[in-house]
Amino acid sequence: MKTKTTKIIYWAGAIFMSLWFGASGFFELTKNPVVWDITLQLGYPPHFIYILGVFKITGVLVLLVPNRLLRLKEWAFAGMFFDILFAFFSKVAVLGFSATADAVIAFSVLAVTYLMFRKLYSPELIYGEA
Numbered sequence: 565m566k567t568k569t570t571k572i573i574y575w576a577g578a579i580f581m582s583l584w585f586g587a588s589g590f591f592e593l594t595k596n597p598v599v600w601d602i603t604l605q606l607g608y609p610p611h612f613i614y615i616l617g618v619f620k621i622t623g624v625l626v627l628l629v630p631n632r633l634l635r636l637k638e639w640a641f642a643g644m645f646f647d648i649l650f651a652f653f654s655k656v657a658v659l660g661f662s663a664t665a666d667a668v669i670a671f672s673v674l675a676v677t678y679l680m681f682r683k684l685y686s687p688e689l690i691y692g693e694a
Contacts, residue, residue, distance in 0.1 A: 570683050577677025582624045584670060585644060589620030606654040619643060634690040641678050648674060 591599040592613050603613050623640035626633050652667035 565683075567684070570680050574677060574680035574684055577673050577680065578627050580673055581644060581670070581677060582627055584673075585620045585647075586624040589617045589624065592617030592620070606658050608654075616647070620647070634685055635692075637681065638690060641674070641681065644674055645671075645678075 588599065590596075592603070600610075600613060603616075604610070623643050626636045626640045648667050648671045652664050652671070655663040655667065
């Protein structure tokens, strides 16, 4: 796969995930009833919802900075992965498997985006290894 194609796939995925997590984080911080009702139904406390919102918005900002903050991008990807993983299992436990379609889609896009990130940036660039 050519570098140009890899970059296009990476940025398409990064923008998609940024829109997904940005909207979710915004709704959590503004106490949108749809997001809050589901999250409370899953058993999470209100203070946790605000923390999620802050970290989601921060992760989106880091993800959208081009060619910088590479190690922090790794953390943002990890945070998104765990958010999706916990959402998936929480929904399975409380709402049933049929409520997990959004988590499956988000995980698929995140996985492809992360693979393209690792293809674009070597460990030497990310971690400063020599």
